[in-house]
Amino acid sequence: MKEAMNQYFSLRKEIAKEGLDFLFKTPFDEDAESLIYIGEVDEDEYISWQPVEKGFYDFNSLEEDLGVRIHPSVIEYFNSYYFADLDGFINDYYIKLESVLKKEDIDSYSNTLKGYKNNHDNKLENIPLGIEGNGLNVVVDNEDGSVKLEDFERNSFEVISESIELLITSLRLKR
Template sequence: MKEAMNHYFSLRKEIADEGLDFLFKIPFDEDVDSLIYVGEVDEDEYISWRPVKKKDINDFKSLEENLGIRIHPSVIEYFNSYWFADLDGFIKDHYIKLESVLPKADIESYRNMLMGYKNNHNNKLEHIPIGIEGNGLIVVVDNENGSVKLEDFERNSFEVISEGIKQLITTLRLKR
């Protein structure tokens, strides 16, 4: 996973260096540990950021116990690879934005999202949400086989877009 993310962030940096520096700018949030911030807040209250390989591992055991499930290992690996503010891009005709992993952002907020998802899915977590698609579809990981799908909640349908998170990250394009 770290290799795929490293490749993605290198590509993102190349494109940012070509003049799209907004790829590494986010609104400043004082609740986020300054570990990923670079430089000073600008006049629009934005700050540059950089991805940082994680050294501390988040333990998902209590979250899994609380939810009564085992979370697919690729999801846990995703959340334990890097600290970063944005991981997004295009696959096929879809714009995908995956969950950010920010220092000091508590796993509790992810737990709340999982609980809401579980409540909306007959108290089951057969899929684990990990992002959003540009038209409002949910990016989920199949909790059995790790494939990444787009969920259309209203139609109760799923479209496989990648065999796994690592493959998704590797194939994301930053330009249409």
């Protein structure tokens, strides 16, 4: 997972150097892990950021609370880096994955998981990981780790990647 993220963040840096510096700007959050911030907050309340490797967060209590084992790739994703944005295009879709800005993000993510489980017959066959530009959920199949787009209204799924790692390395930052 870290290698896929390294590749993605390197690509993001290359494109930012081409004049798209907004790729490493984010609204300032005083509760975020300050290690990711670079420089000062600008007049629009944005600040530059950089990905920073993070330590391991144990998901056992969350899994016990939810009564489910979370796919290992999702746990790896949340234990790789602190970062503000991980987004891009795959096929004709714009994908925005969950950011990891602070230790408490796992706590807020647990609320997301509980809400998702509640809306899916009290099951977590898929684990939410982000959103698609038209409002579809980006989910990880909790059995095989594939990444899918979920249309909740139609109760349909479309596989867009075999894994989170492949999704991340396939994301384009320009159309």
